[in-house]
Amino acid sequence: MTLQKKIRDKFPFFKNNQGIYFDNAATTQKPNVVIERIINFYKTENSNVHRSLHKTGVHNTEEFEKSREAIKDFIGAESSDEIVFTSGTTDSINIIASSFFKKTLKHGDEILISPIEHHSNILPWQNLIKETGAKIKTIPIKADLTYDYGEIQKLLKRRSVKLLVIHHVSNVTGITQNIKQLIDEATKSAVRVVVDGAQAVAHEKINVKKLGCDFYCFSGHKMFGPTGTGVLFGKKELLSQISPYKFGGGMVKNVGINKSTWLQSPYKFEAGTQNIAGVLGLGKAVEFIQELGIDLIKKIETEIMTCMVEELKTIPGIQIYGDEKRTIPIFSFNIKNIHHYDLTALLAENNVLTRSGHLCNQPLMSYLNIDGCVRVSLAFYNTPEEINCFILTLKKVISFLKNNK
C-alpha cells in the first residue's frame, strides 16, 4: 500500500462515497481521529468547561486548553492567550473589524484591500467604513494575480492608511502571496495588518511570529477539523486593548448589577458555552497535520498539482486563472463557449464534486471579466487515479455539451 493510500484510508468519507471529492477549498474531509474525538466527547466526557469543579469539568477544561496550546504551537504564536476560538474565518474577521478597528479607525482613515479577497475579507470592512467614516482604497494586483508589492509599498506610505487587509493563499488561484514582505513594509509604516489565512492553514507552514502580522484568521473545517470552529490570532498587546464584543457567562472577573470587569484575553472574547466538541476535534486535526508534517503534505500536493497541470493542458479551449504562480492544488478555469454552470452540473451528475460560480470573489471575477468559473480543489488524499478519472469525465461532459449546443 502506498503512503498516500494509507493516509487516505484514515478518512472514512472515501470508504462511504464513490465520488471524486475535488471541493477541498470549500471544506476538507475529516480523519477518523477528529470524528472519534467528537463522538467520544459526547459519549463519555460531556460537560462544560471553565466553570464546573467536578472531575469531568476539570478534565474538559484541560483538554480544551490543550487544543489552544496545540494551535498556538501550530501557528508559532508566542502565547496561548493570543488564540481566540471563533466559529470560523468569517467570525474572526468580523470580530476584529467590529471591535478593535471600530474603535481605532477614524473618519478619513484608509483601509487597503485588493480586488482578489474573499467576500468574507471585504464585507466586514465595507460595513466598518459605514460606521467609522474610514475609506476603502483598492490595492493593485498584477496580471499574474499576485499583489503588486511596489505599488502597495507606495500606498503604505500615505499617512491616511491605517490598515492593510490581505489573504495568504487565494481560494481561486491557489497562489500563496508573499505576505511577509507586505507585513514588513506595513509595520515600518505603522499600518496594522489582518491576514485571511483560511486557505493557507492546511497547506503552508504558518508562523505568525515570524510573519509579524497583527491578526491572522482561519477556519477549522478547511484544515480537516470540524465545521463551526475557527481561530482569531491577535498579538497579545492588541488583544488586551480590545473590549469584549459579546457578553455572557465565562468571560467575567466580577459582575455587579451596574458594572462588571472582564477576564483577560482570550477568555473575555469567549462568552457563553463554547463549541467544546468542535475545539477538541480541531485540536486533533492539528495533531493529525503535525504528525503527517507540512513537508509531506507539500510533497504529495506538489505531485498531484503537477499531474493536474499536465492533464488540464490537454483540454482544448481551457483558460486557467492564475496559472503561473500556483502553490497549492486549486485550479479555477473556464472552457471556451461552455458555461461553468453546465460543466459543474454535469460533473456532479457524474459524481465529480467541484464548485462553480463566483467563488465568493465577485470583485476578482469582474477583474477577470467573467461571471464565474469552475473550481477544482485538491488535498493530499486525492490521487493521480482520481485526476485521470476527472479528466476523462471532463472530456466526456465537454463533448456532450458541445454536441448539444
Added chain:
Amino acid sequence: MTSTEEIILDFKTLPTWEEKYEYIIELGKNSQFINPKLTDEKYLLEGCQSKVWIKCKVRKDEVIFIGNSDALITRGLVALIIKLYSKNCKNDWEKMFVGREKERGNHHVLKEIGIIKHLSMTRAQGLSLMEEKIKNYAFDWIQNSSY
C-alpha cells in the same frame, strides 16, 4: 394530462443522465417560452449562478412568461418552469393561491423528475427565484385589477 404529468412521464422513460439532460437542453432550444435575445438587464434575476432573464406580461385573460439563460441546462430549466406555470388562466392562479399566499416553489416536480438531486442549494435557489418571480407577478396580477 397536465404539463407536470407529461414531463414526469417523459422523464421516467429516460434512463441515463445524458438522455435526461439532452431532454432538458432540448426544451431550452425549442421552447416557445424561450427567447435567446432576451438579455435586457431589467429582466435579469439576481442571485442565480448562471444568468436568468424572465419577462412577464399580461395578454387578455392570460399571463405570459418568456425567459432565457446563458447556460444550456438552466435555459432548459427556465423553459420547464415556465411551461409548468403557463397554462394557468386567472381562475387557475386564483385556485393556486387560495389559502397559500405567495409561497415559494417547493420544487415538487423538479424533485420528481430527478434533476434537482445533484443541484446545490445555490442552484436550487436560482430555481426558487424563477418560481418566486412568476408567482409574485401572477399574484399581483390577480390582486390588482388595473392589469
